[in-house]
Amino acid sequence: MLLKTLNFHRFKCGFAPVLRASRLFSNSPPSDVQQPSDESISGKQVKPERKSVVPSNSRFIYPEFLPDPKIEWRNSLREKLERMDMIQRRKHIDIPEFYVGSIMAVSSSNQHAPNKATRFVGICIQRLGCGLRANFTLRNVIKHVGTEMKYQLYDPTIQKIEVLRLEKRLDDELLYLRDAPNEYSTFDENMEVEYLPEGAPVPVNPEMVKLKPRPWRARWERKNMKGLADLGLEDRFYERAEELATPWEKYDLMKQYRKTIPEEEQKEIFAEVYSELHEVEVMRKKLKRKKVFIKPTKNV
Amino acid sequence: MSKIMKRTVFDLPSSFRITFGGPMVLQSRTAHNVRAPRIKYPLWYLQRERAKDDQQLTGDNRAFVKEAVHDKFGMPAVIHGISTYDVRSPLSEDSVECLNVEWNPKLQRTGLIARKLGNYPMWLDNGKSVLSTLLQVIDNHVIKYIPPGEFNPPRKPYSCPNHKKPLGCLLVGAESADPQYFTKQYCGLFYREGMMPKKYLGRFMVSPEAALQPGTPLLASHFRPGDFIDVRGKTIDRGFQGVMKRHGFHGMPATHGVTKSHRRGGNVGHGGEKGRIFPGTKMPGHMGNRYRLHKGAEILRINHKYNVIWIKGIASPGKTNSIVYLYDTILPLRKHKSPPPFPTSKVADDDQLIDSYKEHVYKFTDQTITYEEDK
């Protein structure tokens, strides 16, 4: 009865708010979103219209193109400008596909070094951040001392990023290597590049890491890591871990939603940047071929 | 309900009548922790928001009203990256009462209204990374100019060093919007100048020489890369906070016999003759939601296509997507060294100039940074 008699106020529902939200966040019409940087970036270059087929695994290859999902911090124009700057940078440096667990070498200019450049080889143990802040950490053991180096992906001092061995590990973060024996993170500085056959999927290295005895930098028994071998702890540690576990969190649908960028938005973003990215990649491949072709002639 | 309220208010005997926005006597030693005075609106401020009631219009009729709006003012369009309206009769800059006065350091230019977009890193030419804040100048137009003689604000700037200078008041609006969502009186402010209602209004004190014709568009090119600006905005509202968060006190130890006062401020006063709490003592209270000025921020880069200004540092008050006001800085050593666009910049015709950078800022179109070897 109550429902019938009194007036209802409709609010925050249905299509209207969606529209409103889009108006708030996107300061450009859809056509502008599709080809944003045509006039701005390449100036007078006329490009052939290509129907971009964005591969579905783009979000793994270019995770930093997805914005920070925190709603309070989002602004479509800033995200767009950031993406444009990122693509500009990618035109000057080849940022290859890599994952946590890949072995990489980074050459960068360094004003402190005697020859003004350094090179660091190591395993990628962490990849963080989005946009221009994206960074990754390499780890290696040099002279029996574990050394880690953090690099910003879009830092203009980086000259070259090489992936020596492209592979994934069982976990998204390999911070436990800090508590593992040095063998697990020792890599030769003069390692050769290992090429994968064209089109092959990225292999997953199923190596299980056996940690040193405690104390550790984190309570790994509570972190639910897949790549850790038996930790060899007393029962009380596992009991406590079980007490503190939050198994319900995987059912918290909204929590998951607030941490991700929805598929529709991802498509929009990658449709915007993919043609540029693809072009850069094609150009790089051409250059590589040229190099390969030229090298022997030089030697001769 | 509101009717009843209104009546009850106005039927009170005059002695009991509630006064709206009367002058408040404030005693203060330090300006920053005094509660903000009750808002007394300036004369030009009119109630903006219309009651949000269901108008029970059919879809057809709603479309018709929208069509009439578009016929009167222009179609919605994206100009400089802002969804606004392609206003029919924007007064071109030819009609500006340009006095052709040469700029000199004593003249005060108008400011701009901008939206804070967030921050991201930029790099300098030496490879150093600096965080920058992005401010977008959103569809700014001059609404009204009140000459110095006529300008009589309800709250006099008692402590303002400039109050003896004959300054005029320039009203600037930002972001055009559908008049259906505002009150008639608010829209009248804009109709008088043949403009569309704006969502945001700002008041800027300007020298009479820097006055602008109503309808003049203001762009990000009003400033140049390398200039220093002041950014005024409302800080993030953090609610009632303790002294540790609000004033950065250290609190008290976690152990060693401390009970129930780990995050308390401790002593607030003296004994004896001075046995009282001095005004201005730092205590818990409401934090944020005040207007604050970030002075002397350097402009690193300007995007003319989207009217975005990058400033150095992340100290600008306010959340992402909040509104801030930009002024020429008041810091004496950072004022303009060379003449800035005066009274404001012209609308540039060439679309080629997209980004302009300050000297020594790394442009993303540049090659990788390398250093020359020592000799």
Add this chain to the structure above:
Amino acid sequence: MNQAEVSQLVSKLRIRINPRHKNLKCPEGPQGRLNKLRKTVNALFKYERLELNYTLADETRGYAERLISEAIRHGDTHKPTMEMADYWIEEKQLIHKLFKVLVPRFNDYQTSYTMLYRAPKAYPEIVYPRSVLELRGNPFPAILPQRSDQRNFIHNVLLDEAKKAYRAEKYEEITKSLEEQRDE
């Protein structure tokens, strides 16, 4: 939080998302909160229209929308989705309803799957704002008056006529200007 999680892909919800979840005052913590929400999500799928406190309804809405969108996205053969439905829906026959009734109903929807209305509150008794949450396409009579009924209201009639006059004037002007052009 500085980067998006890429391990799973979700469909975009067509409702407004609050930046942060709302606390439901649960002594049992986050688990209790989910248990509370489970009850309402279950009831929403069962009765299709609920009257709730606004906070609870707003939270429930997100979870119900997500569950439906997951069901539409993956179908009933996808194991994690089934597990999720099993967790959220306490009465197991309603799982069939989700996959057999609601998924076909909402498959082609371009709008949100649920509606949230602010409900009136009886003045002295209830302090908290109330609201009505419903699944779209439910069999009950509509809560809001239909727009089509409102076309005979006096202002709509007046605007209809004003529209005709306005359009007629506009066309007249256009034809006039066309004729002038022709004359020139």
Add this chain to the structure above:
Amino acid sequence: MSTIFAARQFSTSAVSNHIMKLTRLRVVDNSTIGKQAMAEGKPPRCIHVYNKKGIGTIGDKIMVAIKGEKVKAIIVGCVKEQKPNIPRFDSNNIVLIDDNGTPLGTRINVPIPIVLRTILKEKTFSKGADYTKLLAIASNYV
């Protein structure tokens, strides 16, 4: 490895990422006193940090208590998180010096951050201590 375990035998305080007073450190040069202390499993402790924060980082001068003596040292590597392009190590490394900035050892066995070259050069004054000698004995830069 064994040295660290030995260290644990007499002190059970948690590993501190910050270098501040009473932090246990690792001597990485080949000075006799340093070598001995590390071999005995009694690594030096920081007893003062010569800066205003009291928390040391790469290039800071500290005073350590080692084998009952007070010796000055330079931090050449930290466990705590560093800015991009600056390395982070698994141990807090120090090199012992005397009052003039001359290292007590003749060789440093571990990699040393390249920034240290600039930092130490900046800290060196014409008539004060000369820290750049430390750079000469380093074998490896990162």
Add this chain to the structure above:
Amino acid sequence: MKRFSSCLYKKYSGSLCSIKYVSTSANIHPKTEIVAYQNNLFDNEQKRQREAVGRIEKITVKYIGVPENVTLSMNKGISTPFHCAQHISEMLVKRSGLALIDETHLWDMHRPLESDCELTFMHAQYLPDPYHFNRAYWRSCSLILGAVISKAFKTDIQPTLHSFPSPNVKSGSFVYDVELSNLPEWAPTENELRILSANMVKFAQKSYKFERLAVSEELALDIFQENKFKKEQVPNIAQQSIDKKVVLYRIDDHIEISRGPMIGNTDLLGRCSITAVHRLDTKNGHLYRFQGVSLPVNIMLNHFAYSLLEQRAKKLNAARWVDQAQNDTYVPQFSREETAV
């Protein structure tokens, strides 16, 4: 009588007309006396009819609708739908403008009920179709406009009310035709129109009831003896009505002939503006056509959309005037008009 003796008549502050037309002579205008005389007659007749009811008989009135279905026992010939609404709910009292009897007859809120019936109330958002309410509202607006016009002018300008055409909401404006003596060519300024609009609203806010009274032809002629137009119209109206009666309406002290029905109270008038005054040339001489637009009190519309309505209401309303056919005030087609659907 009471109405003669006491000086009830208010001074209207918003006197119109530019100085040109202001008379300096201090003649006591007979207008107030005429009004008092009319009201006296109206009061007497009303009293007479009430007494003629005689012994009170009970009728049952069934009400169907929100907040609940009710059956009331009311007095025949005395109780009105308004009284029924008062028994049921305050909401109904406030919003209802028109009653619908047995789903066929439209009934004024203040017209006594005559037999057992089913009752529903109409309002501005009445579903499925508030058509009849809208018509009654439009008609009432014309009537209020007439009342305002008759008092708005200075004493030396005598407005003689002519009539208003049948209410047509679709025409975009409600209308009243008036002859203004001593004002051969008057084009009101914006401000004068604003004063008229304000007077409309002020008048409406005093919450006057619309009193209905069916009187004989003679009495009607007596009441309108000063008005040359009405005097002409009355016999026609009486002839065409079924029971040879003329229906009068009174708000405050203004009496008007109209077939009705009208809304119950003037406070249902919400936003209102008088938009234009057009000059008409008819066989009866120069008439002025006052036009306005108005919305009921609980219809909300934003100012921009309302300004569109105002613009449309400025154009001359093409409703027939005196030369053309007949007029609403004397077309007593009860049968079709007054029944709903």
